[in-house]
Amino acid sequence: MRRILARAHADVLAQLAWANVLVALDFDGTLAPIVDDRDRAAMRPSTRALLAGVCALYPCAVISGRSRADVEARLGGVPVRYIVGNHGVEPSVGMERFEEVVRAMRERLEAAVGGIQGVEIEDKRFSLAVHFRRSRSATRARQAIEAAVSALPMKTRVIAGKRVVNVLPEGAPHKGIALEALQALSGADIALYVGDDVTDEDVFESERPGRLIGVRVGRRASSAASYYIDDQRQIDALLARLEGLRSTQAVASARRAST
Numbered sequence: 001m002r003r004i005l006a007r008a009h010a011d012v013l014a015q016l017a018w019a020n021v022l023v024a025l026d027f028d029g030t031l032a033p034i035v036d037d038r039d040r041a042a043m044r045p046s047t048r049a050l051l052a053g054v055c056a057l058y059p060c061a062v063i064s065g066r067s068r069a070d071v072e073a074r075l076g077g078v079p080v081r082y083i084v085g086n087h088g089v090e091p092s093v094g095m096e097r098f099e100e101v102v103r104a105m106r107e108r109l110e111a112a113v114g115g116i117q118g119v120e121i122e123d124k125r126f127s128l129a130v131h132f133r134r135s136r137s138a139t140r141a142r143q144a145i146e147a148a149v150s151a152l153p154m155k156t157r158v159i160a161g162k163r164v165v166n167v168l169p170e171g172a173p174h175k176g177i178a179l180e181a182l183q184a185l186s187g188a189d190i191a192l193y194v195g196d197d198v199t200d201e202d203v204f205e206s207e208r209p210g211r212l213i214g215v216r217v218g219r220r221a222s223s224a225a226s227y228y229i230d231d232q233r234q235i236d237a238l239l240a241r242l243e244g245l246r247s248t249q250a251v252a253s254a255r256r257a258s259t
């Protein structure tokens, strides 16, 4: 993994500024710091301003595990062109077919673990998030949730998070598929994707030179991402670099046009 903001790799972002690129970002842990209470997750004002600047210069996407409406409300009016929720499902072609199976999953999980202290099932229509942040015994809660999920009669895709177990119907598109669809939709030759979590590895694993560049928030040897930024605070520096590079490019081409 290479540090994308290092001087030695400055050409990577500089080349992107000249390319037909889609800038795509995860929300929690990437644009917004991770907080204990997920309902309070928000971008720093500096990040919000920088994202607005980048959105004015590049087509941008936010791809989150939250429901689409939830993440949209947290963007504070920044005109992000594409917003995808539910880990890549919302929107996607034929997503309606997952609604019924998610409802059935919720009913069964409510019956199995809904009564456990501190366990809360969030119904995001196309996926479920079973939270146990408020549980006094996290280990016991997680075990009970995992047992209930594996007892479900329908096939699922389970993504373990921090004090949450995400349950998706089998066959639901993941973030990598969502980004590919956005690239096709936007006609972008290349995408830059920034994310911090397990579900972002679905994007990083589909990295191809000249087509997709992955940046992980936090260096981790096991990640499939080629690049990293040190921590969530550095998202500001990354966005500022993108903004600065394309502004410079605009100045340069304006100069060329006038001579």
Ligand SMILES: [Mg+2]
Binding pocket: 026, 027, 028, 029, 030, 195, 196, 197
């Ligand atoms: Mg994240």
